[in-house]
Each structure stands twice: as C-alpha cells, then as structure tokens.
Amino acid sequence: MVAQSPGTRRFVRLLPVLLIGGGLLFDSLAPPNFTAVPLFVAAPLIAAPFFSLASTIRTGVASILSVIAMRISDGTSTQVVPVIEMITVLTAAVLALVINGVVRRSNEQLASARVIAETAMRAVLPTPAERIGGLQVAARYEAAQADEFVGGDLFAVADTPYGVRLVVGDVRGKGLDAVEAVAVIIGAFREAAEQERSLEGVAQRLERALAREGTRRYGLDAMEGFITAVLAEIPPGSASLRLVNRGHPEPILLHADGALEVLAPSVPAMPLGMDLGVWPDRSDEWEMPPGSTLLAFTDGLSEARDANGVFYDPAARLRGRIFPGPEELLSALTDDVRLHTGGRSTDDMALLAVSRPAEGQPPRRTTVKIVGRGDDTVRN
Secondary structure, three states: OOOOOHHHHHHHHHHHHHHHHHHHHHHHHOOOOOOOHHHHHHHHHHHOOOOOHHHHHHHHHHHHHHHHHHHHHOOOOOOHHHHHHHHHHHHHHHHHHHHHHHHHHHHHHHHHHHHHHHHHHHHHOOOOOOEEOOEEEEEEEEOOOOOOOOEEEEEEEEEEOOEEEEEEEEEEEEHHHHHHHHHHHHHHHHHHHHHOOOHHHHHHHHHHHHHHHHHHOOOHHHHOOOEEEEEEEEOOOOOEEEEEEEOOOOOEEEOOOOOEEEOOOOOOOOOEOOOOOOOOOOOEEEEOOOOOEEEEEOHHHHOOEOOOOOEOOHHHHHOOOOOOOHHHHHHHHHHHHHHHHOOOOOOOEEEEEEEOOOOOOOOOOOOOOOEOOOOOOEOO
C-alpha cells in the first residue's frame, strides 16, 4: 500500500509476526507482574498502513486470540486486568482497520490524480513518428518512480518548409499545472515551426506565447515561472544543424565512429518566460554528417545521482560507443541511468534522439540490448 524498498518491504511484512511471536515468548518467560500486551497492540497498528485490509484483519485477530489464549492458559481470563488487556488489544485491532481504510482511500485518490495527469500528458505529448523528413526519430518520457505526479518535461518534432525542427524543454513544477504549460509550449511550437523563417523567430514566438498565457492567468507564476528549452533545426539537403539554447542542458551530437560533441551555446541565454527583459536569440551551427545522431534531454538525465550523490554524465558514458539507431541509443541510456541510480530516480526525464541515416543504411533496425545490467560493455 505504501511504496517501500524491497528490504524495507520484507522487514515490515515480518514485523507484526515478530511482535506477536515475541509477545508470546515474553509472556511465557516473564514474571506474572510483567505483560506483553503492548506488543500485541502494536502488531495490527503497524500492519494497518502497509498491509491490505485482509492482512490487517488477520493480524488483529491473531493478536486478540494470542492474548485470550495466554490468559486462558494461566487461568486469569476472568480477572479484571486480563479482561482490560483483551479489550485494549481489541480496540487497537478496530482502530487498525480504520487507519487501513483511510490509507487505502488516500492511495486511491493519489493514484487517480496521477492517472489523470499522465493521461493529459500523453494527450499533449504524443510520441513522434519513427521517420520524419528523412531522419530517424526516437523519443522517451521516463517518469520518476519516486514522484507523486508527472513533471513538465516536453518534446516535439515537426517537418516544416525550413527542415525538421524540434524542441525539448522542462517546465519548472509538476502536476496538472505543468501539463498545461507543456500544452501551451507544444501548441506554440507547432504553429511557429511552420511559419517562422528562422529558429530565432520560433524561440521568440514561444516567449510571446508564454507572456500571453501569463497575462491571461494574472502572472507567470501561474504558468510555473519559466521553461528551459533547446530548439534545433536540421535543414533539408544540408549537413548542418542549428540550435537555440534557452538555459537548457547542452545537447550531444554523436558521430558514426563513436566520437561526440557537447553542443554548448556560444552565448548563454535565459530560459523562456523569465520576464527579465528581451535579448535577441542567436543560433549556433554545427555539422551533422550522415550517420550522426543528435541527442537532446532534460535535466532528469544529467542530474540523476548514484548512491554517493555523483551526477550522471551522459557525454562520458556515451563517448566511444556506437549505436545502430536512435531507439537503441535511448534504450541504452535508460538502462544505464537505472544502473547508475539503482532505480532511485527522483525527477522525470525526457529524451529525444534524431539521426541522419548514412548512405545505404536501412530505415529501421532490430532493437538490440546495448548496455547490459551488471556490466559496462557495449553490445551491437
């Protein structure tokens, strides 16, 4: 009922049994003036928030029957103090049922809220096609296991008259408010990507869309404050790549031979929606030869930590590795991040990979295991 690690789950499941068994042992060995009733009271109360209703009932019944059996065996079942002890354990068992019901209803409400948020996220963040404008595309949205609500990570890809354009961003905040902000950005991007002649113009359209929505909702705080984003453009018939980075983690360009480049902006820029003045956006240009892959991601990847608090470094982990395609690259990354964090990710993660196929490369490849659990080798 309550999320726990495997070790904690095993301990909690055994604890009521240990309390009841310990109570029986204590009562059989201790002098008559000592009582083990607190252990029998604790057993159902501990089971209540963690066990199912049936298991909580069984634990309460076992505690009550244990106390009754002890008092019958020592011939004191009709005395005042033993009767009070049995009533105390019975009261604790009933209270445990009440607690169990409250916890179950709370969990159901939380699960319902998460389903609503995830459904809304899927509606505004559809998975892009595998091939767009002659490029191979793969995208992933990995929700953090420890999160109560989905976050505001986003991605979108559009085939436009100016080439394939894409955006990856991260809204500050979580839940339905973040999903609404994602919808604003995605809608504005799809319109601007078709109409604006330059990538800088697309970024400015997103800025204006946020400003309009902030005014409508009486301030940008209602729109989660700001959004980091990176926009990319891959023109048709060209080996170039243009980027506008608005305070977002730097994308990575992976080459066919395993080399990679971290695409840092020449001039750092503020995130979208900061409302701290207007500065002209400046795009940077790189070569994106056939066989190379652009990887854009949110900080759920670059800020994932291991047990010692060490951040995940995607450039260091990917340098020298070769992947059959973008889907295999994202599979490798998600597996590797789970290994790095031990499955303890605390932030959502959006990944978008776009590959320019090399000459003769098939449009699709069979998915293979790249990063194996328990080792650091590459399998192709």
